[in-house]
Amino acid sequence: MATWTSDELTKIGNADELELASLRSDGTLRKPVIMWVVRHGDDLYVRSMHGRSGAWFRGTLTRREGHIQAGGVDKDVTFADADRDLDDQIDAVYRTKYRRYSDGVVGGVVNPGARAATIKLVPRS
Template sequence: MTDWNDSDLGSIGAAEELDLESERADGSLRSPVTMWVVRAGDQLYVRSVKGVEGPWYRGTRTHQQGRIEAGGVRADVTFRDADPGEYADVDTAYRQKYSHYTSIVEHVLTDRARASTLRLEPR
C-alpha cells in the first residue's frame, strides 16, 4: 500500500465531491461519476448509496483500479474494500463533513451503503 502525501490527502479530503472513473476490462476508463468523499485518519473513502449493487461500485470490481479527481488533485488509485472495523470512523467522517445535508447523509450510513465502503489508495 502506498500512502497519500499530506497535500493530496488534505485537498481531496476537504473537497465537497470527487469524480471517480473505474477501469474497464480493456484498461479504458469509464465515464466519471461524481460522489462524496471523506477522510478518516490518513485514508480516503467513498461509498455507494445503493450498496454493492450500485452501478459505479460494480464497475470498480473489474480491475479494482481507476482514477479520481477532487480538490485540484487527479490521481490513479486502487480501490480496496474497507474492513468492517473501519466503518465507524468512516460513518463519523460522513456525519461531520456532510451534516448540512441532513436528509441525505443518512443514506450513506445504512448497512447497505457500509458494505460498499472503498478505501482509495494511490498507485
Template sequence: MSDWTAEDLDRIGAAEELELASRRADGTLRGYVTMWVARVGDELYVRSAYGPEAAWYRHAVASGDGRIRAGGVERDVRFADASPEVHRELDAAYHAKYDRHGPRIVGTVVGEHRDAVTIRLVPVG
C-alpha cells in the first residue's frame, strides 16, 4: 500500500469526473462507471448517487478493490470506509466543486443520506 502523491491528489481532485471499475473474483475488471470525485485533505472519495442498490457500489463493496482513472492518472485502489468525521467536510467539497450543476443533482451526493454510501479510495502499489 502507498499514499497518494501530491500530483495524483491534485490531478484526480481537480478532475470533473472519475472512472471506477471494481475487480471480479477472477481478477478481471468490470466495466468502468463514471462518477464525481471529491478530495478532503489527502484523501479522495466517491459516493453512490443512487444509494446502496447501485450496481457499481454493490460490486465495489463486495470486491474491496479495483482501478480508477481521472485527470490522466490511472491507479489500482482499495475501496475503504470513510471515517464518520469526514462527511461534513466532504459535503462541503462536493458543493464547492459541483454546485454549478444545481441543487437537484448535487443533492444526490450530499447529506446524511449519502454518508453510508461513501467510499474512500486508497491507492495500492
C-alpha cells in the first residue's frame, strides 16, 4: 500500500481546504467539493458535515477512489473507513486547526453524524 511522503503530509495537513472528487461507476470524476482536511500522525482525514447522507460522501462509496488537491499536491486516493477509536483524537485536531471559527461552525464536523462519515485518505500509486 502506498504511503504519504513527509512533504505531502505537511502540505496537505497545513492547507485550510481540500478539493475532493470521487470516481463515478463509469470511472469519470465527479465535480470536486471543497472541505476541511486534518492530519493525525501520518494520516489525513476528511468528514462530511451532513454525515453519511451527504451527497459527496455517498459518492465516495461508489468506487472508493478519487482525486484530491490541497496545498499544491494533486493525488489520486482511495477512500478508507477511519478507525472509530480515533474519533476523539480527530475531533481534537479539527478543533485545534480550525479554532479561528466559531464553535457552531466547527461543531459541523465534530458531532456524531460527522464522526460516522470520517474518511481516511490513502494515496494510490
